[in-house]
Amino acid sequence: MEYNFGEIEPRWQKRWREDGVYHVSNHSDKPHYYVLDMFPYPSGAGLHVGHPLGYIASDIYARYKRLRGYNVLHPMGYDAYGLPAEQYAIQTGQHPAVTTEQNIARYREQLDKIGFSFDWDREVRTCDPRYYRWTQWTFLQLFKHYYDNTLQKAMPIAKLEERFAQQGTEGLDASCTEPMCFTAEEWRAMGIAQQQKVLMNYRLAYLADIPVNWCAELGTVLANDEVVGGLSVRGGYPVERKLMRQWSLRITAYAQRLVDGLEQVDWTDSLKEIQRNWIGRSEGAAVWFPLDVPANENVLPGAQAYMPQFDPQPVPSFEIFTTRPDTIFGVTFMVLCPEHELIDSITTDEQRQQVQDYVAWAKNRSERERQAEVKKVSGVFTGAYAVNPLTEERIPIWVSDYVLAGYGTGAIMAVPAHDSRDFAFARHFNLPIRQVVAMEKDAVSDPATWSESMDAKTGYSVNSGFVSGMKVKDAMAAVIDKIEEMGIGHRTVNYRLRDAIFSRQRYWGEPFPMYYKQVDSGEQVATPIPEECLPLELPEVSEFKPTATGEPPLGHAKAWAWDEQKRCVVDKSLVDNKTVFPLELSTMPGFAGSSGYYLRYMDPLNDKAYFSPEAVGYWQNVDLYVGGAEHGTGHLIYARFWNKFLFDMGMAVKEEPFQRLINQGMIQGRSNFVYRSKKDNNLFISKGLIKDMAEVTPIHVDINIVNNDVLDVERFRQWRPEYAEARFELEDGRYVCGWEIEKMSKSMYNVQNPDDLVARYGADTLRLYEMFLGPVEQAKPWDTNGIEGVSRFLKKFWKLYDGGVTDDENKEGLKILHQTIKKITDDIERFSFNTSVSTFMICTNRLGEMKCNSRAVLEPLVVLMAPFAPHIAEELWHQMGHTTTVCDAEWPVYDPKYLVEDMVKYPVQFNGKMRFTIELPADATQADALKAVSEAAEGRKWMGDAQPKKVIFVPKKIINIVL
């Protein structure tokens, strides 16, 4: 019988679905294992061959774990909220829910054809109210909690209120936006609105004014990459930097735990490194520099905020952050960021105009421009001076935008000799440069002769008072100790990580379950709707664009106000600010829904809770997560934060959500080209015949009409009617195309759709081929040139079973089988699926050669194949007389008795060769080695008549024998 995948595959897919073969229960005596894929955004283009790569790998692993006796959770769903559907809606008026539904249906159809073992009963969609109810719920919990740095834990905001009422901010160490200081009496004296404002400063989800790129013409906030030269990329409208009220998540509160948690997870070093860099922890010191102002002038706006709390002496000063406290003797100037609030009060009258001009200029510069002109040095002197607390020198204070407002305190001590940016600034403005670190204690030179600064944290301190001669590391510690002793600073840690802006002026996202309640003072207070009223469903709107007044699209919704008494959404016209209030108009960003979806899969139908304690108690966390590394600084940070918060709440049972993580590499496109002669527009020259590339124009050609780089000329004529009459200069009767690796995209005609390949070769071939392409983690171009080989292999594999199986003994076959079991098992654990496929090919060829049809060999082999090629395995399993599914078979166990035993220490290489090592005494000779080999050979029946082909003898008691 022929191997007819077209008949076998749909038949088994149907059976599996009808019998619920992949349904997973939360109750089992078996050990649990959770294999998760990053769920896709269902785009209009459908799946291309890059998407299933990771899904196939994880499916193999999930099936393997199941065969090894685990209860495996392997779910799938859709990240269904997102921009493309909304943009499509703006253009066509088609509701995003409709497009999303269609795209999901298409994705599902494509996924089903590949034969995955997903439990579709657990599907989640982020746009489903039954799901986003819990996204909103989590947001409310974030709103209702603050982060206690002493306990290193999120705590209910009610505890904070209690504390304020009893002792004010006394002894409080909590994450906040602005440091605050007040007494219990002051707290009690505040009005409701004022108290809420204070609490907002501590909440983990908070509303704050944040600078954004605002484009009035487009009526929306733009990301930095959507703005060039102060104009919007689309339309070229002016963009301004504007402070806007935005919801943010205080993810920075978790910065240290996000760093620490990386120690506990089994991720690649490179991904951990990406996260560490993103969080950007740096240790250093905060130091207060006093201002050099007349003694009586101690009231300076801006300066007060920087007074050391523990220093009663009323000297106006400001705080800087440095990672190099050891270089404090080399400070020759100070720099404030243009946004610094001290600038106004310290600038001298002579400098005032210049400073104001500079600040205004810097303010109007877009983030983009600023980043593009990093090399250009700019700045201005304020006329004011600070005092170096250790040397008591007067130091000029400058303003420059190379100091960023968002990092540290927005002020630095500049040490031009040992910081390249300070160095460039000093050179540009002719400021002094003083060496305070040298590679050797006496290696001091004139910095005027330097071409660059010495930034390395190695060597010795020089010209540095009491730390001179110390190693840099010791000097750092000594300076910090001194500063702490003097009460003018302390050790501290800074992070590069910023809080996550959580508002989007978009329609197609989760609505915030918040309304704006007017209090007696007339101020609006952000107020959560009651938890039991969730979900707050996304309202219908007349238009998906922003409103004429610049409100987000939800401004078009009629029914979008909250009635406190009826506890429901009512028409906007009923807003009276007494019992009916306006609802929030922004929606949540894409990462909101994807931050906790893995937990919902554990208990997807629960309508009482996000997930039950029993479900999470059973599954714990994700054992294996497969997805792209491009999410390293986005989703994977947010999800870890989300999980840690739920852990603090006592809901998640593991602090880290994803124990092991595999990054599948991107599949790039492989474009094909034809070459048109520049002299003759109707002449195409085969690649090998081109003498000079300058004579031809390469033109993209659809990869679907090219086979192994050979062009199907007839189909080309049909595809491009304008070339119907074109002539082709052929080599060996064929037109050979050129190729190049590019992004997979429609415009380059290099998109490969998996359905076409499934129709042509079958799902099992596609699965094996995607694995055979190369290591899962590696980025690689898609290329169908080798798929024939895999297809041929499956036909041969089928043929092994074609005559039926017998109960014959086959010692040689068992040997091959057990080699295969060992290799495949090792490969799967290492996620090395490309070598697994090779192993199957070798095994099949060898069993085919010996015409092995022994059941004892062929039956376990089918089980080995089941994770990789489930359809053909299932079919053969049943043909061998089984009535249960191969998914519930038992993974065969490697038995070394069929290979090498006792004194012989393997590895055995499975290439039709064997190599093993025999240990000999240290003083053994070549003759001893040969003797040992023949003894070993004699004692081994499994060696048969084989004689060693080559014996490599080396001193030190080891010989290698090659058979």
Added chain:
RNA sequence: GCUCUGGUGGUGGAAUGGUAGACACGAGGGACUUAAAAUCCCUUGCCCGCAAGGGCGUGUGGGUUCAAGUCCCACCCGGAGUACCA
């Protein structure tokens, strides 16, 4: 700039420090066939040689080792992340 990755035939890629190039594609030759497709067999890193055989080979240069694609040092090239983060 910094961090992380990788560099092996015509191609994709194999090699717990132990025969480098498994397996597959492509290419060349052959069998079967009226013919083609399909299938099967042989050859295929480079150089010298009719051959047996010999020499050279994992980006470059050093080193450790009986033995290095693999470990160490320096450099060159590609890919990714990040970027006035003090």
